Amino acid sequence: MIDALYISSTGLRSQQEQIDVISNNVANMQTPGFKRGRVDFAEIASPPTPTEAQLPVTSRAGGTRVASVSHEFANGALQPTRGTLDFAIDGNGFFELEDANGNHFYTRSGRFHLDDQGYLAAINGMRLSSGLQVPQGASDILVSAQGELSALLDGDDERVVLGNIELALFTTTEGLESIGDNLFQAGSRSGGAFMATAGEGGSGRLQQHYLEAANVDMIDEMTGLVLAQRAYQLNARVLQASDQVLETINNLRR
Numbered sequence: 001m002i003d004a005l006y007i008s009s010t011g012l013r014s015q016q017e018q019i020d021v022i023s024n025n026v027a028n029m030q031t032p033g034f035k036r037g038r039v040d041f042a043e044i045a046s047p048p049t050p051t052e053a054q055l056p057v058t059s060r061a062g063g064t065r066v067a068s069v070s071h072e073f074a075n076g077a078l079q080p081t082r083g084t085l086d087f088a089i090d091g092n093g094f095f096e097l098e099d100a101n102g103n104h105f106y107t108r109s110g111r112f113h114l115d116d117q118g119y120l121a122a123i124n125g126m127r128l129s130s131g132l133q134v135p136q137g138a139s140d141i142l143v144s145a146q147g148e149l150s151a152l153l154d155g156d157d158e159r160v161v162l163g164n165i166e167l168a169l170f171t172t173t174e175g176l177e178s179i180g181d182n183l184f185q186a187g188s189r190s191g192g193a194f195m196a197t198a199g200e201g202g203s204g205r206l207q208q209h210y211l212e213a214a215n216v217d218m219i220d221e222m223t224g225l226v227l228a229q230r231a232y233q234l235n236a237r238v239l240q241a242s243d244q245v246l247e248t249i250n251n252l253r254r
Contacts, residue, residue, distance in 0.1 A: 004242040010063030011235035014041060017066045018228040025216045026225075033108030034182055034214035035071040036221075042067035071184075073173045075204075076108075076213040084141050085112040085120065088212045091204020093167030094184070096193060097126035104129055105183045106168055106176065106193065108212055120149075120165075124181060132163045145205040147198035167203040168193035 021037040028034040044063040078088045087110035089095075094106035105126065112128075115121040120132045134141060137154030144150075147165035152158075170176065175189025186192055199205040 004238055005246075007063045008235045008238040008242065010044060010065060012232060012239070014039075014064045014066050015228050015232040015235065017069070019225065019232070021069055022221050022225045022228060026218070026221050028182075029214050029216045029218065031109070031182060031214050032111055032211040033076070034216065035073050035108065036214070036216045037178075038070050038072055040067045040070055041065070069178075070174065071176070071178060072215060073176075074215045076215040078207055078210045079213050081209055081211050083111065083209065083211075085114070086110060086209055086211050087112065087143060087165070088207045088210035089167065089198075089204040090207050091199075093169055093196070093198070093203040094193075095122070096129040096166075096168040096195070097122055097124075097183070098129040099126050104193070105179070105185060107183050109182050110206075110211055124183075128165065130163060130166055132165065134162060138162075143206055143208045145199055145207070147206050164197065165206060166195040167198050167206075169196055169201065169203055170194075 018039045021039050025036045041064050044065050075089075075091070078090060087095075089108060089110065094108060095110060097105045097107060099105065107122065109122065111123055112120050113123070114134055115125070115127065118134045118136060119127045120134070121127045132149055134149075134151060135153055138151040139154075140159075141149070141151045142159075143165060147167070149162045149165060150159045151162060153160050170186065170190045170193055172190055175187040175191070176184040177187040178184055196203040
């Protein structure tokens with residue numbers, strides 16, 4: 001019975017984590033470039049006691065745990081916007097952002113603006129690592145599918161190329177570590193990022209006036225939520241039944 005209490009408690013913790021991840025997915029359905037989370041479970045391998053040593057492994061007490069929370073990087077649908085500085089990646093790649101300390105972060109959210117110094121910056125204030133700057137008074141800003149940024153400068157009749165938006169690629173996206181706010185960092189499994197011109201080297205092309213929608217499907221999330229809730233309820237019943245059996249045994253000893 002003690003084993004049943006332990007196993008059911010591990011199931012409760014694991015399913016609670018599953019529910020939390022699904023809730024976060026649903027809450028970010030309208031977040032551009034959001035990538036849905038997925039809980040990966042693993043069996044808890046408990047060392048056998050002397051009385052369990054002769055039992056098959058499947059007969060020993062164990063349980064379940066959350067091995068990791070990974071993300072699915074399948075592309076979301078491209079949605080048109082009216083934003084001049086809204087960019088979507090049609091294919092592989094990430095925008096590389098840089099904070100004030102020089103740390104690099106990666107996102108699929110392409111909603112940008114010009115900060116007080118004219119640099120292209122994300123909504124969180126971080127600038128593109130390429131340091132693209134648009135001079136004051138520039139108009140008709142265009143970004144090509146290859147990431148070439150050009151504009152009409154004040155007083156000029158011909159367009160001027162201001163730089164290129166390059167995309168970050170990784171050997172594998174499975175090793176990227178989420179730090180929240182739709183941002184990722186390179187991990188030991190993903191390796192370091194290597195930059196590529198949009199549309200080349202396996203990277204996607206840029207689409208101006210578009211944003212990538214979250215790759216969250218409401219039906220899939222609701223189905224997963226129902227399954228997680230049922231599993232949680234079943235583990236709670238096992239916990240309750242084990243408690244009742246232990247109470248009965250305790251009363252018999254009196």
